[in-house]
Amino acid sequence: MDFNYSPRTQELQARVKAFMDQHVYPNEARYWAELRENTEAGKRWTPLKLIEELKPKARAENLWNLFLPESSHGAGLTNQEYAPLAEIMGRVPWASEVFNCSAPDTGNMETIERYGTPEQKQRWLAPLLEGKIRSAFAMTEPAVASSDATNIESRIERQGDHYLINGRKWWTSGAGDPRCAVYIFMGKTDPDAPRHSQQSMILVPADTPGITIVRPLQVFGYDDAPHGHMEVVFKDVKVPATNMLLGEGRGFEIAQGRLGPGRIHHCMRLIGLAERSLELMCRRASSRVAFGKPVASQTVTQERIAEARCMIDQARLLTLKAAWMMDVAGNKTAKAEIAMIKVVAPNMACQVIDWAMQVHGGAGMCEDFPLAYFYTIARTLRFADGPDEVHRNAIAKIELGKYA
Template sequence: MDFTYSDRSLALQARLQAFMDRHVYPQEHRYEEERDAATAAGKRWSPVPLIEELKPMARREGLWNLFLPQSEHGAGLTNAEYAPLAEIMGRVPWSSEVFNCSAPDTGNMETIERYGSPEHKERWLKPLLEGRIRSSFAMTEPDVASSDATNIQTRIVRDGDDYVINGRKWWISGAGDPRCAIYIVMGKTDPQAPRHSQQSMILVPADTEGITVVRPMRVFGDDDAPHGHMEIVFENVRVPASNLLLGEGRGFEIAQGRLGPGRIHHCMRLIGLSERALELMCRRASSRVAFGKSVAAQGVTQERIAEARCQIDMARLLTLKAAWMMDVAGNKTAKAEIAMIKVVAPTMACRIIDWAMQVHGAMGISQDTPLARFYAQARTLRYADGPDEVHRNAIAKMELGKYA
């Protein structure tokens, strides 16, 4: 097992870090200001000008579509090569979009690249790769426990040359963006089939008749504009049968191909977020005095800083192991490691961000640091791509299976 970064990855890391230093970190406040100005102008969901300004710069510097492996369209990096790049981007939550490497578009592009027809790729993948449109993945539903995806009730019914879709989805990330042009919808094509062969995935253009975006779901009171996580109703939505991906009953197969790399990306971004929180904690602790000595000299602070360093490095190593295993043996072989990182990384990030907020005092939960947004993102990712409990159950079953 070799975690040495390739020369290609190291070169991209250096270029990406330089871009972040020049163009992203100095303008974090500008992003917030433009976001607030859009709200005041009644344009809450419009794209943030700063991101649109930086995108062509990133593309000119060859820092574009870095996530897409084994493809003529992306950088062709392995999971292990891309992982440290995701960590660098993760230090500023909105920066991934600058490089066209943000969820859910990354997973959707990979899905269409792997499972779409030439027509799908021309119509949807090409503009997604160019950053001209956005996309969403519609799986979770309000009326069932969607952590068990076999519960999903949305119906996808064949009618002649079309499929007709009926159902209600929520927490559909990215659907608030007016550039969101395509949904990948998961639903049941055959409720009588074996449990994991009932589901299918289908491409649904966002402007199709019968789609109603009901409301944005709020995350800790914030609607997370301009990205948004929407509740959507599909009512007699009719799309061509050719929009079905791979075939009826193959939704779980597609999901397994889609979610493995996405979980690596999420976890490495969280590790970058945690590194940033630790950095902010150390700087704050070193600059404040309480009860006659610096906060950094307080025993509890030193204990937390040391523990944070240990936890971040452990989470990174476990994530890199999962990435390496996926590269050399495939997603199925790495399923235990993928489940473990999905538990470990968000839990670690929540703890360290919480400690960083505590060191900052009331400022830590205010708009004057990015920590409150960091925490909301990390806490949300304990649900996204499967809640902690589901992954823990899977890990335990695999472990018990060794002794059956």
């Protein structure tokens, strides 16, 4: 088997790395400083000037919309080709937006590209691809166990030439950004239909009357402004019937098409976080002395570094395999591998980051290093796109099916 990246991928890796070295890493401190300044000025939920300054630079270097497989937009990369680029971007949590490759916009763009009408694409996909607007995905609900999406209670009811939407959503990432112009909303159109045909997805303009952002939800004290993970109430929200995606009762079909690539992106970004954490761990261990010798000389530190190296490489290879299978055989064929990476990558990242924090001592817990924030991201992704338990259940059923 040939595990080398293609020449095209290697060339893009070099260019993305160079951009990160020149424009992103040197501005990490500025990112947090600008957010503090906005907060002190009472404008915490304001787009950061830094991001808007870097976007044209990335676009000028043709490092823009690098995702979107099966599309004429962007770079036209396969999932396997894009995955290592997502890893590089993932080393800094906010970097993906600079390249217009950040969630949930990537998944929403793929959804509209794959399932939208020409009119929907013109109104929403075009400005998203330009980076002029942002979007949100409204699926999870506080009142039900949303790990089973058939539990969703929000309603999408047809009334003549429009739909009336009612429901309470939370963890609606991106809804805090004032540039958020559209939601993809999942709700039930027919509660009496077969279990997986009750749900639909519909495009909801963010300025439609009846939408109330209740609050930003915090993750271990971080609110991820100006992006945010919001609790949102939809009360008698009226949208044209032409906003329906694909058709009534096809929400699960859309979800399966949307979540596969999104999970690949999340996992590769996590691998980038883990790689950066291991790098920080090695540098810290080599520079600190405890009990008469460098921390790097302590056997426990060496064992953890070695184990981290193994875990990261294993997760990367499994993720690349899943991406390759999606490209050659489709999401359905790769469903076991997609489920496996969603278990393996977040758990791996949590462990590696935790070990890196331990080597940093008290510094690993504060804002002097990015590790504490990295951990919140990794831990969150043990829920996002489905909790570990759901994916393990799916993997087990596939495995048991081989011997039924």
